[in-house]
Amino acid sequence: MEDIILGYDGSDCAKAALALATETAKAMGDRVVVVWTIEAHHTGGEVKDYEDALKEMGERVTAEGAEVAAAAGVETERLLVHGDSPASALSELADERKARVIVVGTHGESPLKGALIGSTPHKLIQLARTPVLVVPAPS
């Protein structure tokens, strides 16, 4: 059994990615690892409460995602990953697990907007040493 790493934030495109990851896992007999990433911060303030809030959110969102996959009869695992960026966290996790594939959703933004607000799929494609599957939101 191999791992399918799913970057999951509960958005529409992430749900589409979840559906595809679940389908693939079922076909291959793989496990879906539902991952929520927490970015490291370079400026201070009351970081503790902020990170707690992010962890609570991740807790809730990954549980929802894992439930969907589990309902389809797929084995699941949930992870909150603390990393430099979502892309670096996902690719490193995939390396370590020797995962079959990383699955993420894409909001389908223009390249300019993606560059401005930071596009995880783009960075992931550059960073990852594991195949990456990018799933758009249903239109």
Place this chain on the structure above:
Amino acid sequence: MESASVASGSGGPVEVVDKGLKKNAISFVSNIVIGVASTAPGYSLAATLGFVVAIGGIGLQAPAVMLVAFIPMFCIAMAYNYMNRADPDCGTTFSWVTRAIGPRSGWMGGWAIIVADIIVMANLAQIAGIYSFKLFDWNSAANSTFAVTLVGVLWIVVMTAICYIGIELSARTQQFLLGAEVITLVVFAVVALVKVYADAPAHSIEPALSWINPFEISSFSALADGMLLAVFIYWGWDSGVTVNEETEDSSTAPGRAAVISTIILLAIYALVSIAAQAYAGPAALIKAQNDVFSGGLASSVLGSPLDKLLIIAVLTSASASTQTTILPTARTSLSMARQKAFPAVFGRIHPRYLSPSVSTLTMGALSIVWYIAIVNLSTNVLADSITALGFSIAFYYGITGFACAFYYRRELFKSAKNLFFAGFLPVLGGLILFGIFVKAFLDYRKADCCTSKAILGIGPPVAIGIGALLLGVVIMIIAHWPYREFFRRKPEVADPSVLAESAPAASGGGGS
């Protein structure tokens, strides 16, 4: 957190792991860079130098004021260092003071941070507006209140949007920007000094050792008033201190980085203020209070187009400062909301951008309202609000110093080291800051204290600075009703194990 709450078959308990953290990239050096960049030396000098020189009785001793202001800052850096060790993730003034002294003081500390943020945003916006126009030599626009305010408001909108979307400058980008800023400032200072000795331009004065001697300042009043302004220039290094989970040794590295970043700042401030004063003389600095560098000084020292580098340095410095103002403040109000001391909506997180959404937008909106209101009052009031800001900073840094010594009160007498670094220095810092606070209050409350007209018969810095803190007291009292639980919290004492092992981060702490 609890695996039990998760239905079986849906992934089991959630695990928290660290991945992809570039330990080497976010190192000791980065922490120093963040500490210096957050303090924004270029912008701080642009905003304060002329005003410090202008205080009656300071005379040529402005560089001395810049140096002396470092003493309480160094002391409070120790308080941050020690409070940080009690719980490396625990927070800043709001959380620490609530723990150590109690919920009322803690709440007021949090309020002072928010007030300082809103006041400084107006000033940052103004400087960003003026310097943006000066960058293109568009002097008529730089002199138009309307045009500058428009750009200033846009500046706040863009900066708030950046924080809302959750973009943080990477450590590498910050290093580059800060490096450019520091090099530009040093080049400016060196060129100015060389010209002073070589060509002796009109009004230039050769620097004298007495410039850095605080005892040459004619009165204690002048020193206190100057320091209230000058504490502002060191404001911001706490951003570096409280970023810790990324450093390898989180219990000591941030503190040491804070100390080194303060020493770097000290050198920059002394050098640039001496050079500017030597080159132009105090009268010119006072005349160009609102735009010390862009008002002719940069072009005269560096010549065109190199003078634009200094303007760009002030602008990048101001943008770094804006970000390190909005982000930590939004986290403070988020923290206050999560600890049930503030309305719960401030604890809301944006589902996609994962930023403290309501906190960030509210700070931006209040800053704009405040900026427009105060510009309408008069731009002199805006300038005087930097002095008002000093009251908030002195209050919350000071109370953090006292909180540290009080929190560790049972550990202080266990070793000389503890007594000195966790007790004596933080209390000394607190006393100096509170002393400045009181003395400056007595001076600035006079209706004729300042360039701007009195508000309700009181000097504007006091009307704004103390007014905002008193407003906080009123709101805090009202807040007792909805947030009863929070205000019933009992203070805690430091766990003895915290200081039991590990040497203190600040050995040989004798910079002043």
